[in-house]
Each structure stands twice: as C-alpha cells, then as structure tokens.
Amino acid sequence: MAALTDPMLPRPFRIEKVTHETADTFTFELSQQQADGDGRFDFACGQFNMLYTFGTGEIPVSISGDPAKPQRLVHTIRAVGSVTRAMKKLKKGDTLGVRGPFGSAWPVQQAEGNDVIIIAGGIGLAPLRPAICSILQNREKYGHVALLYGARTPQDILFEKELREWRGRFDMQVMITVDHAVGTWKGNIGVVPDLIKRVKIDPDNTIAMVCGPEIMMRFCVIELHNRGMEHDTIFVSMERNMKCGIGLCGHCQYGPEFICKDGPVFPFSKIRTLFDIYEL
C-alpha cells in the first residue's frame, strides 16, 4: 500500500486499457505490477500521482477514476508537451512509474447536507470526476447537485458517455457549454461562468468545487461570490510545476503553502492572493 512504500520511489504499473477521449486527451487504466496486497489503490477524490515515463520525465496528474473501484488506477491526460506526448504513445501492456497518492481532497464529506455546485473547464473535469462519482453514490446525503462543464469545442468534450448518463438522471442538473461550435452542435455556446447564473444558489448551504484553467476559475469565483457565496465555501484545484510532490523540494511553494502537500485543492479563502484578484 502507498503509505508503506518510499514516496520518492516510483512503483511500476501496467497499462490495462487506453481510451482516446478526444484528439489530444486519453485515459489510462492501470494495475499494480507488484501488488503487495490486494492490488487496491485507495485515494481521496482530488488527489494526484506523480507519473513517470521512462526516458522522458515525471509529471503530476490527478486521479480521474471512481474511488469505489480501487482495483484500477485511472488517469486522464491531455498531451500538451514532451512528457504527456510521450505518454500518449504508450499502449496496453506498457509500464508507467507511479508515486502517490499525494495532496488534499475535494470536500465531499464536508459538503454532505449541502447543495453542491461542481464547475469544470477543459481537462478540469478529470480531477473532479472522482468527486462526482462519490457524490452520486451517496446522492441522498446531498441537496441539489449541479455540474457545469465548459470545453473549447464540442469535439473537446470529455467523458461524453458519462455526461449523457449524468444528464439523464433526475437528481442532477448538468449544463454543458462550448466556447465555439461549427456544424451541428445544438447545445449551449458561451463561457462556463455564464452558466452559473442559471443555477439556483442558496449561498449559506452550498459548497462549490471548481477546476479548470486559472482564468476560468477566477471568473467563476467572482460570479459565485456575486451570488453570495463566501470564499471558504468555494474550493479550487491549483496547478503548479512539481518535482518531489511531497513538500520537500519547494518547487511548488507559494508563500506558506506547498501546492503539492497543502493542495492541490484549497478553499479559495486560503489562496486568493495566488489568483491576484485585488478587486474581490
């Protein structure tokens, strides 16, 4: 199990399945090669692993799987640079090094008894997926649940099958928007913060979880705040370059906070200076 092993030592995992989500984004399902127990990979929703590809390097990637299915470790990755592009070339049967799980979690327990508004942009849906699965498995513990998701174009929408399932439920509000669309798209076009005005928010009884590009999160926080939500009820997931992932090297340090150890999930009240929003 993770806690017993050296956190700096990658453990080999075998790629069991590769799903191509979009042109540049793919999902790996991994299993432990040297399982020293029952092969479970337990984690908290929102945590990340350091993934290592031999010969290219190591990067932080959030866990995107369902926490109720710990036999398979799931990561959804967008190919943007040298390491992620090298990962995109990997196939079923190949090996990845994994260190983790690291970092803080989405406040899924804290949110019990409250309404929940989940706001994702682009690849930001992947780190939120475990929280969505967990909330839906315990649906009776929450009030109104809304998912607002924004992507660049209809072709960039992640987890399309699951989004359809979630939208088909009667106990969850799902709204999807794209920045631009060409062709037959019949859905919403516009930016994700604009969707917030279409959700009923009871500010004293709502927890928001927001993940996406920083600029998107910034505008979402402004909108949620305008709707009466306090900064300590709005949680965001931060991305910074990382090396050790465990609070040793200082690479991801911002002021007193280490994004890897104290984050990546923070209540906005704790890291608002990072966002550089003076007017809030």
Next chain:
Amino acid sequence: MENLKSVIGEHPFMQGLDEHTLDTLVGCASNVRYNAGDYLARMGQPAEHFFIIRHGHVSLEINAGPRGIIGVHTVEAGDVLGWSWLIEPYKWHFDARAVELTRVIALNGECLRKKCEQDHDLGYALMKRVAQLMEQRLTATRMQLLDMYGTHV
C-alpha cells in the same frame, strides 16, 4: 396585453421598471414564435427588433467564409437578444437562428427608440440595462478570445 405586460415585467432584464414604463413597452411588443432553423436576425439586415426569449434556444452565428458558420453564443429562456436596435446604423452584426421551437416577445426597435426619445427616463433605464448586457458579453468574448483551454498556461 395583460399577459404580455406580466411576461415583460417578470423578465430579469426588465426588473425594477414601474407600471407606467411597462405599459409603454407593451405598446411596442408582440408575441412571436420561430420554428427550429428560422432566423430571428440576419447579419447586415436592419435590426428591427429586440427579443425577450420566453422559451427555446437561439444560436448566434457568424459566417466565417471558408471556416463555415461558427456559433459564438447561445441565448435561451430568461435571456434577451440584441442591442443593435438601439445603436446606429441599427443593423445586425450576426445571424441569430432558432435551434429549436422558440417563443419570444419581440419589441419593435423603431417604436422603442421613439418612446425613449419622448421619455428620457425610459431611455436611461433601458440604456443602463443594455450597457450591463454589453459588459457581460464583452467579458465573455474576452474569455473566448483568451482561448482558455488552449495548450498554454
């Protein structure tokens, strides 16, 4: 007419307008429906109306030549559409196409402009609301231009 007045009065865009102002607006208003595929506005054509969307879904599109028709924004029930009726030369800058059956209250632009000229309080009230709408659209457009989900951080 009473029905039109209550629909206009309850719309978020019109919130805070007094009875007299609402009566004035009703004089310019009509109920219109558009089937899926119908156009509410065409780029370059006179902007004769301002629309309050009651039901349905409208896509704002720009014909980008070889790149095809690009959808840049959608409006739906609870939204309003168009400010070109207020700004010279009163021409649409985009196409607006009903994506599904859409019911609107169409306010005649010329009629509204006349009433705004006669009653500057009404003109100011509408101008403030339109300015807010413009600010929201400008912010959204800037975010779209930033290409937030592109491969840069």
